Amino acid sequence: MRLSRFFLPLLKENPSEAQIVSHRLMLRCGMIRQEAAGIYAWLPLGFKVLKKIEKIVEEEMARAGSIQLLMPTLQLADLWRESGRYEDYGQEMLRIKDRHEREMLYGPTNEEMITEIFRGTVKSYKDLPLNLYHIQWKFRDEQRPRFGVMRGREFLMKDAYSFDVDEAAARRSYNRMFTAYLNTFARMGLKAVPMRADTGPIGGDLSHEFIILADTGESAVFCHKDLVDMPAPGPDVDWENLQHVFDERTSLYAATEEMHNPDDFAKVPADKQLSARGIEVGHIFYFGEKYSKPMRAVVNGPDGEITVHMGSYGIGVSRLLGAIIEASHDDNGIIWPESVAPFDVALINLRPGDEACDAACEKAYKALNDAGRDVLYNDSDERPGAKFASMDLIGIPWQLIVGPKGLAEGNVELKNRATGERQTAPFDDVLAQLTAKKV
Amino acid sequence: MRLSRFFLPLLKENPSEAQIVSHRLMLRCGMIRQEAAGIYAWLPLGFKVLKKIEKIVEEEMARAGSIQLLMPTLQLADLWRESGRYEDYGQEMLRIKDRHEREMLYGPTNEEMITEIFRGTVKSYKDLPLNLYHIQWKFRDEQRPRFGVMRGREFLMKDAYSFDVDEAAARRSYNRMFTAYLNTFARMGLKAVPMRADTGPIGGDLSHEFIILADTGESAVFCHKDLVDMPAPGPDVDWENLQHVFDERTSLYAATEEMHNPDDFAKVPADKQLSARGIEVGHIFYFGEKYSKPMRAVVNGPDGEITVHMGSYGIGVSRLLGAIIEASHDDNGIIWPESVAPFDVALINLRPGDEACDAACEKAYKALNDAGRDVLYNDSDERPGAKFASMDLIGIPWQLIVGPKGLAEGNVELKNRATGERQTAPFDDVLAQLTAKKV
Numbered sequence: 001m002r003l004s005r006f007f008l009p010l011l012k013e014n015p016s017e018a019q020i021v022s023h024r025l026m027l028r029c030g031m032i033r034q035e036a037a038g039i040y041a042w043l044p045l046g047f048k049v050l051k052k053i054e055k056i057v058e059e060e061m062a063r064a065g066s067i068q069l070l071m072p073t074l075q076l077a078d079l080w081r082e083s084g085r086y087e088d089y090g091q092e093m094l095r096i097k098d099r100h101e102r103e104m105l106y107g108p109t110n111e112e113m114i115t116e117i118f119r120g121t122v123k124s125y126k127d128l129p130l131n132l133y134h135i136q137w138k139f140r141d142e143q144r145p146r147f148g149v150m151r152g153r154e155f156l157m158k159d160a161y162s163f164d165v166d167e168a169a170a171r172r173s174y175n176r177m178f179t180a181y182l183n184t185f186a187r188m189g190l191k192a193v194p195m196r197a198d199t200g201p202i203g204g205d206l207s208h209e210f211i212i213l214a215d216t217g218e219s220a221v222f223c224h225k226d227l228v229d230m231p232a233p234g235p236d237v238d239w240e241n242l243q244h245v246f247d248e249r250t251s252l253y254a255a256t257e258e259m260h261n262p263d264d265f266a267k268v269p270a271d272k273q274l275s276a277r278g279i280e281v282g283h284i285f286y287f288g289e290k291y292s293k294p295m296r297a298v299v300n301g302p303d304g305e306i307t308v309h310m311g312s313y314g315i316g317v318s319r320l321l322g323a324i325i326e327a328s329h330d331d332n333g334i335i336w337p338e339s340v341a342p343f344d345v346a347l348i349n350l351r352p353g354d355e356a357c358d359a360a361c362e363k364a365y366k367a368l369n370d371a372g373r374d375v376l377y378n379d380s381d382e383r384p385g386a387k388f389a390s391m392d393l394i395g396i397p398w399q400l401i402v403g404p405k406g407l408a409e410g411n412v413e414l415k416n417r418a419t420g421e422r423q424t425a426p427f428d429d430v431l432a433q434l435t436a437k438k439v
Numbered sequence: 440m441r442l443s444r445f446f447l448p449l450l451k452e453n454p455s456e457a458q459i460v461s462h463r464l465m466l467r468c469g470m471i472r473q474e475a476a477g478i479y480a481w482l483p484l485g486f487k488v489l490k491k492i493e494k495i496v497e498e499e500m501a502r503a504g505s506i507q508l509l510m511p512t513l514q515l516a517d518l519w520r521e522s523g524r525y526e527d528y529g530q531e532m533l534r535i536k537d538r539h540e541r542e543m544l545y546g547p548t549n550e551e552m553i554t555e556i557f558r559g560t561v562k563s564y565k566d567l568p569l570n571l572y573h574i575q576w577k578f579r580d581e582q583r584p585r586f587g588v589m590r591g592r593e594f595l596m597k598d599a600y601s602f603d604v605d606e607a608a609a610r611r612s613y614n615r616m617f618t619a620y621l622n623t624f625a626r627m628g629l630k631a632v633p634m635r636a637d638t639g640p641i642g643g644d645l646s647h648e649f650i651i652l653a654d655t656g657e658s659a660v661f662c663h664k665d666l667v668d669m670p671a672p673g674p675d676v677d678w679e680n681l682q683h684v685f686d687e688r689t690s691l692y693a694a695t696e697e698m699h700n701p702d703d704f705a706k707v708p709a710d711k712q713l714s715a716r717g718i719e720v721g722h723i724f725y726f727g728e729k730y731s732k733p734m735r736a737v738v739n740g741p742d743g744e745i746t747v748h749m750g751s752y753g754i755g756v757s758r759l760l761g762a763i764i765e766a767s768h769d770d771n772g773i774i775w776p777e778s779v780a781p782f783d784v785a786l787i788n789l790r791p792g793d794e795a796c797d798a799a800c801e802k803a804y805k806a807l808n809d810a811g812r813d814v815l816y817n818d819s820d821e822r823p824g825a826k827f828a829s830m831d832l833i834g835i836p837w838q839l840i841v842g843p844k845g846l847a848e849g850n851v852e853l854k855n856r857a858t859g860e861r862q863t864a865p866f867d868d869v870l871a872q873l874t875a876k877k878v
Contacts, residue, residue, distance in 0.1 A: 009560035042509040070481040121448035
């Protein structure tokens, strides 16, 4: 993409309304624009990152055997009356009446609807286990929306739902999602710690939040230090035997504020006690028959009717952009992990109009695109200092810098955004290096 | 994807509520499920087709130079008061109040919001032309939602918006979208005819609907026959000179009912007069300063302030599924064009449990997946007749049929869903044929 044909409205000044760094940087980078309190438009740069994150989530959900569908944003109030949650949910639920005065709502989550779909379509225990998910916009009418996309009102969530014949099978489904979440967040460069959590309005008695440690986190968390750097199980784990993945982590202390037990925490060796602040990026629940029983989601079993056991599994897709930035930035701007970067390479032409610079940049632009790299070609008339600053700000992992002096000697510069390291090397060597990098 | 791990809840009976074939087939194929009047969940098969259609739209929009972003579903009423449309829009607009009694609405279209984004970010005529689009769920509170996804209330629309310095430039932008639409629909196997259309609540004085001819179409249309089979310009057209693409088509008579002029139509040679019914799949508008003037969307020009000229360009993404099915089906079910088919190949194991059949199917499944084909492996215990019927019903373009008799002679069968043609051929030849087909 040539910058001259892209739409990247950067802000020169720090926006005064932003209290945390991710919100400030997303506004400054022209990633989002507020359209109402807690409601954002995703400008092209932000939209690209959102899609990258979505894709990782989709790939890891598929690997764990979950099937994608898409439920609508609006739901009937009567559906929520079946579970008893319509009255319970409080003011965070956006209630709507249509032209015929039918009561509806903008879905804050989808337990009821997926249960309705299940009971209307699945008849036999032979069709279980089943895990269905979607990625759809949700609405929660927060009293005080704040921190940009971290606590917005209209937000993008991945929510999956599992259906099993009994608790033992449901726990295996839980472990699959537990494992998928570890892998998902690791692929985004995040260290996410699963912590025992309160089940809140979803319900049930087994629940973990996946927490990114960050000073700007909204909640206090307590955990054993070893959990932070414990590597994710990876894609090649034995998906039929995941209890050890769960046990290895849950045998160490980790709890959110609501579930914190100071006595148990005191038993963690003092040098391993970590008390910090965290950002919730995922939340998984096992709630048994909480919805299936009142809503009559049953299948025919070998010995009669079975009320299915369910779980639900959320990832805050739009919130993840904020979480990743909180975890990965410096004074100059965002440092995107390669897996979610909006572009792979920023190609910086230091002197547009110079024949040699233009030719070299066109050559690099074509070669990188042909190799499947997503390139932002900064072909603007700004002075070099402004170009460096804006490319640092938006945090593309690699900067390929083409200037007349270096080029006279056949050289270009390659800068690694994360480390700040710069190497001057022959043009073709750098191109070979960048095109050889795996996508 | 193995059918045993997929979620494909087919209906055996014809649903009584469906009045047109696409609605009936989408329900029978387990593509959609109604959650409220005119509001559908997209089950996995339907979701896959929706994503294929989205991808084609995205690719053709990118080719035409439009940049993707994403605006939220909910908008502030005050924004629509700026253009004067809040009161005008009538009962089709779903009006909402949040917990603080702020007036909002579920966006039926986005002219106001994109104009707000533009005026807040673009300052100079040098940044024009600019074309921005998104694909987002919209809501129109239809009095009588019907025909499944063809006239739903919550529907997926692609809407693009162009910004130019004057009418001449805006017409060039219009021609780009006009051309992109011809290519987009052609890639989906559709013959879409651009017709002069009423501008309705969007406004302006130049507007074309892109119409698919179908007996079940909601509106009467009138056009010169030659337009129906006129080939799309294709991707290699000269994008800087598109006036001829526009002129070639608009010089022939083509109008929707609202714009129909019987006297002009009578001048079309009698054997070329086509009076038919049509389905609108796209609608493009040039409306000059209708929004930019009241909303003050101006840029600095070389000689002072310029109020920008705008156009908007919609494609009914979710409606397209219905339109494609209306245009491409037979008594046995859907016939998907390859470009939008939910799977490329249906692999039918006629005798699961038979060692030779299972081994051959596993080999084919792996080879096809490795070659990038999306395969639905029907590994179910149903009898062959039921398998043939369900695979015909869901309309995957190719069926690879593996049975014990043929296999004993090293043969399998390959069936083309569209033509019904079957060929018996050596297993490896058929595999080579299917893996060689370009994606």
